[in-house]
Amino acid sequence: MDFPQYHNIKPRTRKEREGMRDREATEKMRLKERTGGYHQYEEFMGISRPDQSSNMYIPEAERFDKDFAAIEKKRREEEYQRKQQVLSGKREEVINREIGRWKMMENEEHKDxxxxxxxxSNWKAGQKNNSSAAYNPITLDYDPTEQGKQLMEQDEYVRYKAGLRMFNLDSKMNSQFNVITGEPRRPSNLPNKPY
Structure with missing residues (x-):
């Protein structure tokens, strides 16, 4: 036995029935049900329920979080931490700049x-305050430098040569006794040769 085919229609809700009487609601319903693919209907949910992509959207957990003191404390702590990070970065930058400046100054001093x-060493330049002789003209002490040592050796050699000449002249020009007293005379000592 064949059952007859019934065309069942979903009953309209009270809102839909009231909307049939309201022209604006009818137009909204027709726009919502419109087909054709070139229009996307976005239903306005009201100011209390904005879309999630909107700037007005806020999650429900945050909507009812009314502890403004805690929020303000958190904001101040974040601001303080941000300022501390900025100061720390500036401090590091200044320290690095100072280290670089001191290294550059040390390099310049080393090059100079x-x-x-x-x-x-090559041209005797840069010795304006140094005396030309390697000894102190007031105390007549030799300088404790290489030039002072060389000058002392040269002076010792000159003294040795003068003593040697004096010995030779004395031994060759004088006799073995004193002419005035007639006593035997002692010749001068032969000087020691310096190293």
Missing amino acids: KERLDLKQ
């Missing part, structure tokens, strides 16, 4: 010292 040493 090398340049001065080269000039002093």
